[in-house]
Amino acid sequence: MKNRREFLIKSAMGAAALSLSPLALxxxxxxxxxxxxxxxxxxxxxxxxxxxxxxxxxxxxxxxxxxxxxxxxxxxxxxxxxxxxxxxxxPQSNFDRRRMFQLGRKMRGGEELTADEQKEMAEIRAQSDAYSKEVAEWRAKVDxxxxxxxxxxxxxxxxxxxxxxxxxxxxxxxxxxxxxxxxxxxxxxxxxxxxxxxxxxxxxxxxxxxxxxxxxxxxxxxxxxxxxxxxxxxxxxxxxxxxxxxxxxxxxxxxxxxxxxxxxxxxxxxxxxxxxxxxxxxxxxxxxxxxxxxxxxxxxxxxxxxxxxxxxxxxxxxxxxxxxxxxxxxxxxxxxxxxxxx
Missing domain, CATH: 3.20.20.150 (Divalent-metal-dependent TIM barrel enzymes)
Incomplete structure (x- = not known):
């Protein structure tokens, strides 16, 4: 009877734990x-x-x-x-990736960028190139x-x-x-x-x-x-x-x-x-x-x-x-x- 009681208690505890798991929820x-x-x-x-x-x-x-x-x-x-x-x-990037994609999508769609947008795109590309070099250096050395x-x-x-x-x-x-x-x-x-x-x-x-x-x-x-x-x-x-x-x-x-x-x-x-x-x-x-x-x-x-x-x-x-x-x-x-x- 003692063994049976212990088995039932453990089974109930296991079922309760499963029912409260994040997966079940x-x-x-x-x-x-x-x-x-x-x-x-x-x-x-x-x-x-x-x-x-x-x-x-x-x-x-x-x-x-x-x-x-x-x-x-x-x-x-x-x-x-x-x-x-x-x-x-x-290293974390310090340029606006989303904006670069937006401008790139506009160009791929055949639209011409305004003068301000062209300047903005050139600046973002320069930042992106610098970041790529930084990442390459990190990758070459990382443990x-x-x-x-x-x-x-x-x-x-x-x-x-x-x-x-x-x-x-x-x-x-x-x-x-x-x-x-x-x-x-x-x-x-x-x-x-x-x-x-x-x-x-x-x-x-x-x-x-x-x-x-x-x-x-x-x-x-x-x-x-x-x-x-x-x-x-x-x-x-x-x-x-x-x-x-x-x-x-x-x-x-x-x-x-x-x-x-x-x-x-x-x-x-x-x-x-x-x-x-x-x-x-x-x-x-x-x-x-x-x-x-x-x-x-x-x-x-x-x-x-x-x-x-x-x-x-x-x-x-x-x-x-x-x-x-x-x-x-x-x-x-x-x-x-x-x-x-x-």
């Missing part, structure tokens, strides 16, 4: 409640999330980002550069211990980092910055770094060779320029070059052969951005999952059936409904994946 799906640790491996398919999904939240620190990820129930992520680099002590600390902090919370995406791999970045990005990714526990495909064969060759040198794979992301053979040259250049496929953008580009592409290139896909977009005929919109033309469920089932080992990365890009927030919406995306893989 936010209405998170049952699959993520596992000893108060996130678990987004669903029936053999790893569902991940790129931390870009939380860009609209005010606190972008590494600690806050981990909190967002845990609240969503995600156990594996593609980590953007800012949370990790700010944690490691990267890797802060990145190892982040890895431990995330791993201890039940979250692994499979990809790292700092702004260190562009054609304007120095070799020292590229090397830094790969070393930092390794310290974080990532298997690959990600970047937008530069559309420059010489640069993908360079990145692939540096990946070989530093033991880090380089996965190229694409938007609507993706085609069936978009990655072929880079893949031929180095065994360290790989794919960061974006299924939603592929559909928005008007391609009907997404499943065939995945079947052909699955061994080269290291992670896959997952979102729902419409075909060109329907407007190319970024929409709530299940309301667009991207066969998310079919792709997840394909991964499950063929036991592909790359994660499907939730990327929240549709407009957040009024009254909601990125955490709630990523939870809904995770629930969509759960139902698709049931």
């Amino acid at each position: 936010r209405g998170a799906p049952a699959i993520i409640r596992k000893y108060n640790r996130p678990d987004s491996m669903i029936n053999g398919v790893q569902i991940g999330c790129i931390t870009y999904s939380f860009r609209s939240l005010p606190d972008q620190s590494a600690e806050a980002t981990l909190k967002y990820v845990k609240e969503c129930g995600i156990s594996a992520i593609e980590l953007m550069g800012d949370p990790a680099e700010s944690f490691a002590g990267m 890797m211990k802060p990145f190892e600390t982040i890895r431990k902090m995330y791993n201890d919370a039940g979250v692994s980092i499979y990809a790292f995406k700092p702004s260190a791999f562009g054609m304007s970045n120095t070799d020292a910055e590229i090397a830094y990005g790969m070393r930092a990714a390794k310290a974080l526990g990532a298997s690959h770094v990600t970047l937008e495909h530069p559309s420059n064969d010489a640069h993908t060759l360079k990145l692939g060779k540096m990946g070989e040198q530093y033991g880090m794979s380089v996965a190229y992301h694409g938007h609507e320029q993706q085609t069936f053979d978009f990655w072929d040259t880079a893949l031929e250049q180095s065994p360290r070059n790989a794919m960061n496929l974006d299924m939603g953008h592929y559909i928005a580009a008007g391609h009907p052969d997404l499943i065939q592409l995945i079947e052909k290139q699955h061994s080269h896909i290291l992670s896959m951005h997952t979102k729902d977009r419409q075909t060109p005929e329907h407007g190319k919109g970024n929409v709530v999952w299940g309301t667009g033309d991207t066969p998310i469920g079919d792709v997840l089932k394909l991964i499950q059936k063929n036991k592909y080992n790359f994660p499907a990365t939730i990327e929240l890009e549709y407009q957040i409904p009024e009254g909601s927030d990125p955490i709630k919406e990523v939870q809904k995306c995770l629930e969509f994946c759960q139902k698709s893989l049931a």
Whole structure:
């Protein structure tokens, strides 16, 4: 009787603790409640999330980002550069990025800047160039211990980092910055770094060779320029070059052969951005999952059936409904994946 009474008391206490957890309070799906640790491996398919999904939240620190990820129930992520680099002590920018983007968007749209705007843009660009040099110098010298600390902090919370995406791999970045990005990714526990495909064969060759040198794979992301053979040259250049496929953008580009592409290139896909977009005929919109033309469920089932080992990365890009927030919406995306893989 004593043992039975102790068992009942402990069980009640455990149930009460679970019911009061932040995950339960936010209405998170049952699959993520596992000893108060996130678990987004669903029936053999790893569902991940790129931390870009939380860009609209005010606190972008590494600690806050981990909190967002845990609240969503995600156990594996593609980590953007800012949370990790700010944690490691990267210098803060002192120019108005938002204003630079506004003026740049006006120019790209074919509008002519006023004389005052031209002067303003020139000043911001000068500040940006100076800041880029400062960051490059910092990246060339920074110790890797802060990145190892982040890895431990995330791993201890039940979250692994499979990809790292700092702004260190562009054609304007120095070799020292590229090397830094790969070393930092390794310290974080990532298997690959990600970047937008530069559309420059010489640069993908360079990145692939540096990946070989530093033991880090380089996965190229694409938007609507993706085609069936978009990655072929880079893949031929180095065994360290790989794919960061974006299924939603592929559909928005008007391609009907997404499943065939995945079947052909699955061994080269290291992670896959997952979102729902419409075909060109329907407007190319970024929409709530299940309301667009991207066969998310079919792709997840394909991964499950063929036991592909790359994660499907939730990327929240549709407009957040009024009254909601990125955490709630990523939870809904995770629930969509759960139902698709049931």
